[in-house]
Amino acid sequence: MSIRPDIPLGHTTPAHQTFGWCSYCPDRSPAEELAAWQTRELRRMADETATTETLAAALSPAERTMLDYALNQAQLRMWSVGGYTAEEQAALVSLRRLTADEPAAGARQDGAQS
Numbered sequence: 001m002s003i004r005p006d007i008p009l010g011h012t013t014p015a016h017q018t019f020g021w022c023s024y025c026p027d028r029s030p031a032e033e034l035a036a037w038q039t040r041e042l043r044r045m046a047d048e049t050a051t052t053e054t055l056a057a058a059l060s061p062a063e064r065t066m067l068d069y070a071l072n073q074a075q076l077r078m079w080s081v082g083g084y085t086a087e088e089q090a091a092l093v094s095l096r097r098l099t100a101d102e103p104a105a106g107a108r109q110d111g112a113q114s
C-alpha cells in the first residue's frame with residue numbers, strides 16, 4: 001500500500017479516503033466514525049432497494065412472467081439436483097423480487113377465470 005501524505009501516520013486510511021477524517025483525528029471519536037460507517041451502509045442498502053424497484057418497473061408483464069417461469073425452473077432444478085450454495089439460493093430469492101414487485105394494476109384480476 002502506498003503512503004498517502006495527506007493521511008496522518010497512525011490514522012485510519014479507509015475512513016480518511018471515505019470521509020476525509022477518522023476517529024484518531026482531533027475532535028473525533030470512535031462512536032462518531034462508527035455512526036458515519038453505519039449511515040453510509042444504510043444509504044447504500046437503500047440505493048440497492050431503489051435499484052431493484054427500478055429494474056422491476058422496467059420489466060414488461062411478459063418479461064416478468066418469463067422471469068418467474070425461469071426462476072421456478074431454476075428452483076426446481078436446484079432442489080432436485082442439490083449441491084447449490086446459499087449464495088445461489090440468495091441470488092434466486094433476490095431475482096424473484098423483480099417478479100413480485102408488480103404494480104398493483106387490474107391486469108391480473110381477470111386471470112382467475114381463464
Ligand SMILES: [Zn+2]
Nearest residue numbers: 011022024025
Ligand atoms: Zn484521522
